Amino acid sequence: MAASRLIKHRLINVIKRFKFEELESSVIPIFPEISWGHVRTKLIKNHKTFTVNNAVRVIEEILNDANLGEKDLRNRLTTLEVIDISRHDKRKVWYTYELKGTGKALNYLERRRMQEEIIEEFQSNGFNIDVKVAIYDNITFVNIKEKSKKKRVQHTMPIFFALFMGHKYLFCSKKNISHDFIKCMADALGYNNIKKIKLMGKDLRSLIRLLWNKQQGTLLAEDIHQPTVYEPSVPVISNNGIDYTQNKQRKNYAEKYFPKDPPTLELLVINGPEESIKHEAVASILPNDNIHMNWEFRSHNIARFLTSLIEKRIIPLPLPDYVSNLMTLGKNELKLQTG
Secondary structure, three states, X not given: OHHHHXXXXXXXXXXXXXXXXXXXXXXXXHOOOOOHHHHHHHHHHOOOOOOHHHHHHHHHHHHHHHOOOHHHHHHHHHHHHHHHHHHOHHHOOEEEEEEEOOOOOOOOOOHXXXXXXXXXXXXXXXXXXXXXXXXXXXXXXXXXXXXXXXXXXXXXXXXXXEEOOOOOEEEEOOOOOOHHHXXXXXXXXXXXXXXXXXXXXXXXXXXXXXXXXXXXXXXXXXXXXXXXXXXXXXXXXEOOEEEOOOHHHHHHHHOOOOOOOOOOOOEEEEEEEEEEOOOXXXXXXXXXXXXXXXXXXXXXXXXXXXXXXXXXXXOOOOOOHHHHOHHHHOOOEEEOOOO
């Protein structure tokens, strides 16, 4: 009973992540005991407004009366979690992997088969897991939860994966994951191996755009090999005076490297090379020490942020490669080379 109450509590918490208008299409289908018409009728009868919290109270009452078993509740929780992440994928940070090999000809109608093959592959490698798959907006989402080996009530955090059919990339919601675990996922999809890419972000569609740009090598290709030369503009004369800042010219220059609607990244990490100390007095005291410097750019939209930095002369011209080539590198954690 204690386990059932705990799982039911988690179920309710996941339901609360949905918007009211999403409940009917995304949540209610998981619970055949509940009809949306009944929920609405009860809200109206009790003079309650149509909000998520009020609807959840009605749903919780019905679930309490239904007396569902622990196994059934766990199954529905796993299903609801993957539906939640499929509708709200930007609430997670996704880490990118490249799949190696051929891959199976999975299509959008084979959701159940995919679940079965993932379970089979993981079990053959000693993992005892629950798996649920959801397909939404042309992205396949997978929820994998390891089953606890202990009988006592224990909460297992789900690990989510996302993939675009036709692309050899896999996105994972967990930053640090064992090689054996991620290799099982690749094997289940029919690939020979998997490699982590230094690309992360919240917008899956932006991540796949960046990978596609790198793969195709078409976006700003001529500018990558022959960098655009910045040409200063003449001062702008207006009724307010003379503008010597050239902010507009610098902004136009930056926009040649970043499209009008650029892929969204929230982070750019630059790892500098390790170098010896150049100051003679300090180097004589610390002859065996080196300096290693890293820095990060953080913003809701890195491309627009960098454009603003260029416009305000914070990033000098000519642009460093990690700025000018960012939209085609296919990664946002970079390592600078000496020289």
